[in-house]
Amino acid sequence: MFAAEGASLVIVDLNQAALAAAVENLTSIGAQVEGVPGDVSDPKVAREAVHRAIERFGRLDVLFNNAAIDPWNATSLEETPEDMWQQVIDVNLKSAYMFTKAAIPHMRKSGGGAIVNTASTAGLKASPRESAYGISKAALIQLTKSVARDHAKEGIRSNCICPGFLENVMSDRSKDMNADLLAKRRERASGLIPIGREGRYDEVARAVLFLADPNESSYITGASLVIDGGFTLV
Secondary structure, rough: OOOOOOOOOOEOOOOHHHHHHHHHHHHHHOOOEEEOOOOOOOHHHHHHHHHHHHHHHHHOOOOEEEEOOOOOOOOOOOOHHHHHHHHHHHHHHHHHHHHHHHHHHHHHHOOOEEEEEOOOOHOOOOOOOOHHHHHHHHHHHHHHHHHHHHHHHHHHHEEEEEOOOOOOHHHHHHOOOOHHHHHHHHHHHHOOOOOOEEEEEHHHHHHHHHHHHOOOOOOOOOEEEOOOHHHOOO
């Protein structure tokens, strides 16, 4: 959707094959795109991605912090191993801190910009036996607000989205879930969500595009846009 709007893109992924395929696909539809392989929890990756944007495109207008993990064996806080806790916090929260920190000076220099973070309804409403993920997303919501408050006068807006159940599970979970587990998840989602179905990725993408657009959402900063079919109402 960003490419269709004429955006030049720098995309980051740990999975180099998936990254190469995304770059090829975007290039084939006429987008200008740079791919940066690497782990978003590595500070060097944040600096490299921002550097690529400035070097090739001359400016940075939008930062979308979307990378996250939610381990299949995630559990209660008491039973969460320290290494799992650290990995979830590093990927889901520390990465947003590092990319935001790297991006802000360039946004300030060009007169402003938009930061959009992918939080979750899990950051608003505690999910059973999913403590590390939910805590990381709650902290990301506060990071969003802090950046919004500190940088509003510089023309930098910071908002987040809070998706609920989506049509597919996160990629780090999908490898551990078979067809039966996925079917049970869909059935559970249908029962929990007032609208009666899981959300689609295009519905989330439109919300991100809206928050990134300096015309459509020019008076919105520090907001948490919930995209959950009414799940948090229940």
